[in-house]
Amino acid sequence: MSHKTYGIxxxxxxxxxxxxxxxxxxxxxxxxxxxxxxxxxxxxIMLYNGPFCIELYDxxxxxxxxxxVDHICFxxxxxxxxxxxxxxxxxxxxxxxxxxYNADGILLYSMCFVTGPVGEKIELYEKVRPDLYEKxxx
Numbered sequence: 001m002s003h004k005t006y007g008i009x010x011x012x013x014x015x016x017x018x019x020x021x022x023x024x025x026x027x028x029x030x031x032x033x034x035x036x037x038x039x040x041x042x043x044x045i046m047l048y049n050g051p052f053c054i055e056l057y058d059x060x061x062x063x064x065x066x067x068x069v070d071h072i073c074f075x076x077x078x079x080x081x082x083x084x085x086x087x088x089x090x091x092x093x094x095x096x097x098x099x100x101y102n103a104d105g106i107l108l109y110s111m112c113f114v115t116g117p118v119g120e121k122i123e124l125y126e127k128v129r130p131d132l133y134e135k136x137x138x
Contacts, residue, residue: 003078003085009125010046010053014070018045018056025054071113073123079110082124086114108132 015021022045025031031047031054042059057070076082087093092115099110111125 003076003082006075006077009073009075009123010055011072012055012057012070012123013068014057014059016058018043018058021056022047071121071123073125076124076126079112079124079126083112083114091115091117102132106132 013021022033022036025047026033029049031049031052033045034048035044035046037044042057044058045056047054047056055073083093083095094113094115096113097111100108102108107128109125109127109129111123114122114124116122
């Protein structure tokens, strides 16, 4: 096996009440908002407390019944090999958004979703160039 899991990168809460949930985690659990993106089709907020991250998401197309946890995300290395192995074992893979590049064509990260054995949604996330990825978020 050439892949490794380093831990949980984040959990995602799908909610149509982004501001209410955001303020709750900031007020009671000392999270800080590092990204607040509001788009026409979906919005996303990233909250951090040290190494812990909660992603708030409001895309009804992804999940038409908002619920407590939309998915769990594992930080991994060897994502492409892991994806191939999971596919070979029969697990459904959604290769979206896949590989993400910066404006200079340098691969920053790769990610995909896999459906677990009882239907749970799992995101696999590999920071290929964390040094450049962190700069691109600012």
